[in-house]
Amino acid sequence: MDRRVKKTRTAFRQALFALLDHKPIDEISVSELCRQAGVTRRTFYIHYDQVSDIFSDYQEDMAEQVTHAIHAGKMDPDSLLTIFDQILMANFKAFRYLCQHPQQSDLIPQLTQMLVETFASQLIAGRPAASQQLILQYAAAGLINAYVYWFDHESTIDYGTVVKTNRKLLASTLAQLS
Template sequence: MSINLKEGEKMDQRVIKTKAALTQALFKLLENKTIEKITVTELCRTAHIDRRTFYIHYSNVSDIFEDYQDQMSFEVYQALSNAKYGAEGLLNVFHQILMQNYRGFKYLCLNQQQHLLVEKLQKMVFETLCDSLLSERVAEDNKVILKYLSSGLIDTYVYWFSHSDEVDYETLVKTNKKIVQANLELLH
């Protein structure tokens, strides 16, 4: 797991290891509790880190989620900006990143902490779709279609994490492909 460091922190292996331990401890505790019920003391005990070390990096437990969201957002940005994708390639990259970060994204969604990440992801997917599918002179209604598509696509994942007992992952992937294809047919 890569960790984004706050400004001024050295890219020190100890910092990376500490943040990773705190993130993993948070995910472990989230298996049985909501984020509001997790204390710094409990988190530190689970991560085998003292409270003073925790407060060097974070001011509260939910700050770990913010750090994680920034990291996940950066990962998606790098993947999307490194190459031009068609709609199917974009979906494949997105599915791959989602599955690599399954626990974190799931806990963000289940704890209602995903809003900033969702906004960033929607914007990135929209910009990537515009760059890869549209020419410079584009009808505004095509941008509306891609905005609708990118927002809806991300929302399907958020919905799925809350309803995974009703919709399996393969169904989600197949449905998203159909949605993307149907929306792309609207472009002119």
């Protein structure tokens, strides 16, 4: 991607995330977004049709980051969880918004499925049996749902507790694979 295009899209994303702190995406106008980004409406329409397209574009980029990171090589569950946590924290505002507004997101089911596939490829030789597939689905959905729960209860649960608990739960769940 051209450097100027990347810079413009980054400006739109940053503006969108700043505005999302104060209002839902469906209440953000193109004019308001452009003012926040310091970019003209004409430039906006060169790249996007509507405000929600910025978020869709961002979801695709985040999914690519996760896919690239978790397919980097053979890893154990702890390493996979560490990578997932790093990506989450690097994309904190967007991920929190997705978790708190699941109707806006295709990313959560997509991340869950990516985790299932990654766990299967990294932890099971060959095609998983039906019971193993169920365990993998349970582990991935539980991991994602733990973050969703945390974002709704940030004032009562600290991030360290989430990470520590996820490690324990993931290890005990994946131990059922054998």
